[in-house]
Amino acid sequence: MTEPLLKVQNLSRHFGSGATAVRAVDDVSFDIAHGETLGLVGESGCGKTSLVRTLLKLGPATSGSVLLDGVEITSASGPQLHGLRRKMQVIFQDPYQSLNPRLRVDRLIAEPWALHPGVLPKSKWREETVRLLESVGLRAEHAERYPSEFSGGQRQRLGIARALTLDPTLLVCDEPVSALDVSVQAQVVNLLARLRRERNLAMLFVAHDLAVVRHVSDRVIGKIIETGPKQSIFSAPAHPYTQALMSAVPTPDPRLRGQRSRIVLKGDLPSPVDPPSGCRFRTRCWKATSICADQEPALTNRTAAPGLLTACHHADPGFSANAG
Numbered sequence: 001m002t003e004p005l006l007k008v009q010n011l012s013r014h015f016g017s018g019a020t021a022v023r024a025v026d027d028v029s030f031d032i033a034h035g036e037t038l039g040l041v042g043e044s045g046c047g048k049t050s051l052v053r054t055l056l057k058l059g060p061a062t063s064g065s066v067l068l069d070g071v072e073i074t075s076a077s078g079p080q081l082h083g084l085r086r087k088m089q090v091i092f093q094d095p096y097q098s099l100n101p102r103l104r105v106d107r108l109i110a111e112p113w114a115l116h117p118g119v120l121p122k123s124k125w126r127e128e129t130v131r132l133l134e135s136v137g138l139r140a141e142h143a144e145r146y147p148s149e150f151s152g153g154q155r156q157r158l159g160i161a162r163a164l165t166l167d168p169t170l171l172v173c174d175e176p177v178s179a180l181d182v183s184v185q186a187q188v189v190n191l192l193a194r195l196r197r198e199r200n201l202a203m204l205f206v207a208h209d210l211a212v213v214r215h216v217s218d219r220v221i222g223k224i225i226e227t228g229p230k231q232s233i234f235s236a237p238a239h240p241y242t243q244a245l246m247s248a249v250p251t252p253d254p255r256l257r258g259q260r261s262r263i264v265l266k267g268d269l270p271s272p273v274d275p276p277s278g279c280r281f282r283t284r285c286w287k288a289t290s291i292c293a294d295q296e297p298a299l300t301n302r303t304a305a306p307g308l309l310t311a312c313h314h315a316d317p318g319f320s321a322n323a324g
């Protein structure tokens with residue numbers, strides 16, 4: 001049995017304390033294998049960015065453990081944390097905020113090499129910068145420009161190039177295309193999928209809808225509600241919430257479009273300060289009964305689908321999402 005690259009165990013991140021604490025990340029556990037891409041899907045405000053920031057130790061964990069190659073991140077500091085940062089890079093949602101506007105692209109790209117001496121000698125910076133720019137679909141002359149001279153999609157490409165400077169083993173992508181025009185979203189997703197193959201990168205790919213995640217991920221987790229092989233999640237999810245998400249994914253095959261009805265969720269997102277008893281999804285679920293308020297459903301195999309774990313008292317294997 002090989003150790004996973006990333007092992008997250010019972011991780012929580014709360015803001016504030018006591019009865020008014022916002023439980024942004026609450027007892028989350030998952031693994032990512034070397035070279036694997038895990039998709040993480042959840043609605044806006046459900047704690048995805050808080051999870052990402054806690055994983056990268058950009059903010060403190062309230063409890064739980066994060067192991068990268070067997071080394072604990074949550075308690076790391078100094079040179080050890082510096083070393084871990086090298087292996088784990090991040091791309092954020094907003095390419096307008098994540099790049100320092102005062103730095104020319106060649107400086108932006110070379111900054112990580114300056115912060116991690118010994119990775120690449122200065123004499124090689126120029127050559128490697130051009131190679132990286134070209135590998136993300138930009139050109140050598142872009143090295144002399146400033147971030148403000150680029151479009152949103154190009155800026156996200158710059159962010160990706162910068163994230164690759166230290167040759168990370170894990171790339172965390174927090175809604176990398178949500179802020180981009182729909183017309184360029186697919187290009188950036190395809191770029192990430194190609195880089196991942198070429199470099200055997202492991203990725204955590206975070207998104208608020210499944211349409212984006214399905215193209216890049218080997219395995220998908222919703223927020224603890226359902227997990228399994230990609231085919232099962234996309235073609236026959238058993239959890240009502242996954243079914244609702246799936247019904248919102250555009251079908252590429254026009255013949256199937258008319259056959260599928262969109263499931264629209266009713267009601268407001270529950271407050272993370274005071275989540276519902278039992279199943280957290282029940283207040284917006286059309287299948288909810290009294291057991292859903294009384295007992296939190298465990299994540300177990302409830303259908304005939306091998307490897308499909310579903311946290312729902314009313315898991316229904318009959319749903320077909322017509323995943324094309």
Ligand SMILES: Nc1ncnc2c1ncn2[C@@H]1O[C@H](COP(=O)(O)OP(=O)(O)O)[C@@H](O)[C@H]1O
Nearest residue numbers: 015022024043044045046047048049050051272
């Ligand atoms: N620094 C913070 N202080 C207090 N509350 C926060 C902070 N950051 C996020 N939150 C709250 O945590 C919850 C999850 O936010 P976030 O992680 O940004 O969700 P997502 O990325 O899934 O949209 C939200 O209720 C948000 O208001």
Ligand SMILES: [Mg+2]
Nearest residue numbers: 048049050175
């Ligand atoms: Mg977010």
